[in-house]
Amino acid sequence: MGQELPSVFLVGPMGAGKTTIGKLLAKQLGRTFVDSDWYIESQTGADIAWIFAKEGEAGFRERETRAIDELTQNSQIVLATGGGAVMCAENREFLKQRGIVVYLNAPVEVQLARTSKDKSRPLLQQPNPRKILQDLYSARDPLYRQVAHIIMPTGHTYPRHMVNQLMQQLESFVDCTTDASAHQED
Ligand SMILES: Nc1ncnc2c1ncn2[C@@H]1O[C@H](COP(=O)(O)OP(=O)(O)O)[C@@H](O)[C@H]1O
Numbered sequence: 177m178g179q180e181l182p183s184v185f186l187v188g189p190m191g192a193g194k195t196t197i198g199k200l201l202a203k204q205l206g207r208t209f210v211d212s213d214w215y216i217e218s219q220t221g222a223d224i225a226w227i228f229a230k231e232g233e234a235g236f237r238e239r240e241t242r243a244i245d246e247l248t249q250n251s252q253i254v255l256a257t258g259g260g261a262v263m264c265a266e267n268r269e270f271l272k273q274r275g276i277v278v279y280l281n282a283p284v285e286v287q288l289a290r291t292s293k294d295k296s297r298p299l300l301q302q303p304n305p306r307k308i309l310q311d312l313y314s315a316r317d318p319l320y321r322q323v324a325h326i327i328m329p330t331g332h333t334y335p336r337h338m339v340n341q342l343m344q345q346l347e348s349f350v351d352c353t354t355d356a357s358a359h360q361e362d
Pocket residue numbers: 188189190191192193194195196197256290291330331333334335338
């Protein structure tokens with residue numbers, strides 16, 4: 177895929193594999209990988225758990241919107257967003273208008289298994305993380321769908337296979353949009 181591929185922005189729930197797949201996809205495309213959570217941590221000089229503890233979720237979301245605005249202005253990156261980035265309409269606009277948005281979709285049971293040992297997600301440090309993931313999924317799935325250009329299930333596919341499938345989807349997407357704009361010029 178050549179110069180015509182815009183930036184790729186990954187959205188989806190915690191544990192869908194945005195960070196993992198994003199890193200591999202960037203390598204495959206020879207592009208820079210950025211994770212919005214890592215960017216926020218580097219800008220703040222503190223980790224996500226600390227930001228939630230000191231500033232609350234509202235403070236984190238303000239930092240997240242600034243980060244999404246800045247990062248989506250890069251023209252040829254692969255960006256993994258945090259699972260809640262789509263909650264804010266402004267973020268959805270930045271994502272949808274400035275690149276190709278890929279929704280990595282995984283069932284709640286898979287999200288739970290993949291996040292259960294990792295203590296770095298403050299929203300899941302509760303007695304019933306399954307219920308939290310279910311509620312978040314109900315609230316956010318329509319928003320992921322609203323913002324996505326491409327939807328990819330990640331539940332039962334190895335990361336490397338995922339990346340190969342995603343490369344094919346991106347190629348088809350670019351071909352279709354190039355064809356459509358050529359027709360408009362006719
Ligand atoms: N397709 C996959 N198959 C199996 N394990 C995966 C897959 N994608 C991610 N993982 C694992 O799930 C965990 C969470 O992945 P991560 O990339 O941090 O998700 P996200 O950024 O969407 O929250 C990590 O331990 C990662 O190795």
